[in-house]
Amino acid sequence: MNVVAFPEPGGVWQSVSDQVLEQLGRDTSLARGLPNAAFTDGAFHELEKARLFSRTWSFAAPASSIGDPGDILSVEIAGHPLILVRGHDHEVRAFHNVCPHRGARLVTESRCSRTVLTCPYHAWSYGLDGVLKGRPHYHGHGRHQTACDMAGEDVRLFAVPCRQWHDWVFVNIDGKAPDFESFMAPVEEHFNGYDITQFRRSDQTMAVEFACNWKLAVENYCDFYHVFSVHPALDRMMSPQTRQSMRESGCHLLNGYAFTASGRGIAVDDSGPGLPSQEGIDADLELSTRYAVLFPNFAVNVYPGSIQAVLFEPLAADRTIMRMWFYYVGDAAHASAHAESRDALYREWVELNNEDKDICLRLQEGRACTAYDGGRLAPHWDRGTVHFHRQVAHAIRREGAFAEP
Ligand code: FES
Ligand SMILES: [Fe+2]
Structure with missing residues (x-):
């Protein structure tokens, strides 16, 4: 039996069980929605971040909020701080908001504009495409490293798959959507x-x-x-x-x-x-x-x-x-x-x-209310809700459309 545990309020462990999934698979008139804990429990929400929002194409921002090359927008998707960067080629790219050197947060502003992304800690700098451009004092004090003497090295910001559809930018945190x-x-x-x-x-x-x-x-x-x-x-x-x-x-x-x-x-x-x-x-x-x-x-x-x-x-x-x-x-x-x-x-x-x-x-x-068990649903109207719950259950259980690729 494929069971994913999550705590109910009060600390009692429950699950998105086979039974819950079976009830979600019935005709709408007989179906039951997700149990209450799926709507109230912080631990379930943490599971959603990891298994649902990180797995799928999550909306990040309107592309028009990152209008010009060098524009940077900070967002947080499923608990992951990201930056959306408009490159010189006008493409929007997404990166984790962290410096690959020692892990300092790169950007603290909610929006800004830069020609180069320079980490405030040791001043490693990255192009708008995320590729490392230079590391001051890298070989010892006064002995800088520039793009010319990095042959063979591939240091760059951690990219997140990012796609634009009309004015809307989507990211897929785990790269498995x-x-x-x-x-x-x-x-x-x-x-x-x-x-x-x-x-x-x-x-x-x-x-x-x-x-x-x-x-x-x-x-x-x-x-x-x-x-x-x-x-x-x-x-x-x-x-x-x-x-x-x-x-x-x-x-x-x-x-x-x-x-x-x-x-x-x-x-x-x-x-x-x-x-x-x-x-x-x-x-x-x-x-x-x-x-x-x-x-x-x-x-x-x-x-x-x-x-x-x-x-x-x-x-x-x-x-x-x-x-x-x-x-x-x-x-x-x-x-x-x-x-x-x-x-x-x-x-x-x-x-x-x-x-x-x-x-x-x-x-x-x-x-x-503990008496509420997922509902007595209206066939003409609630079909969409049941489908929505089913997608959430699949994501939490990592099956169906959300199975490991
Ligand atoms: S942590 Fe960013 S340059 Fe060192
Ligand atoms: Fe409404």
Whole structure:
């Protein structure tokens, strides 16, 4: 029996057992979600960092945050301090934020710009590509080593596999994730017909702290069921006929909906100075939106006239920060003539997130109740949640798509 142990609150050891996995494999009406400890226990969260976030392609940052050659952004993924560096060739590379000599942290700023990365301890210097350039006093005081006399040596910063998809940079800490193209293929296909390349990032950003485990924040984001009871404005926007559970594709969850007549007005207000829509978009796509939640914690919503990129960043077992970035079509949509529409859209999201904050807290509080055993689920709506839990269980057990390569 393949059992991975993790402690329940109170120190009792439990497991993502075969039984838990079997319950996750049932039809949604009979399935049970992950046990409470998966949402409350710090030790389980540590396992997630090592086996899930380090194993897969984890979202690191928008590439536009590292705009020019020499720009450096510090991030932390699954507890690993990294730097994202824009090279002279305009490629973004990821490195562990540590000097290979004696292990000093290289960069302490959250963002900075450098032509060379010089370690503050003994001043070893590295190019933006991570390759060692020089070591002062290396052969004794006053006897420096330069790139010319390092023949045969290969000293460089510890690189982390890093890939960019549109404006979004992903890293794979342990280097064992499936190839990036297969990881992205279902998402590419889902957005077929929309042209993401037409979008540019605006200066609107949002950070909202949720008092819940990151999985509950993601599940809630994927839950289209609660719209009718929690989000009155969104409810008016979504055509009832097109509301459904998110469907799985690979490890991701995909969805979309068509706008009601008033909903389209919010998404693409072309009655006045509204948000311009993508050029060349099919008429039916202009009446709908598509969502993709990339496993484990990054989402992209593509509307005809806007994109929201959303990260659910775990801070602790019971705290998550949701970060959002907003994108609009071309240059025209960023002009002051459309400022009112951009602000209105932003306010819609503030409202939505505020409505979700209380629900997420309740979900977390509910996981303290020992009677709750993973749930009595709704077949029409909860299929996506069960799939999401299954991916987490597979990652923790290192099997299925997360088996050792
Ligand atoms: S630790 Fe960085 S140069 Fe010595
Ligand atoms: Fe919600």
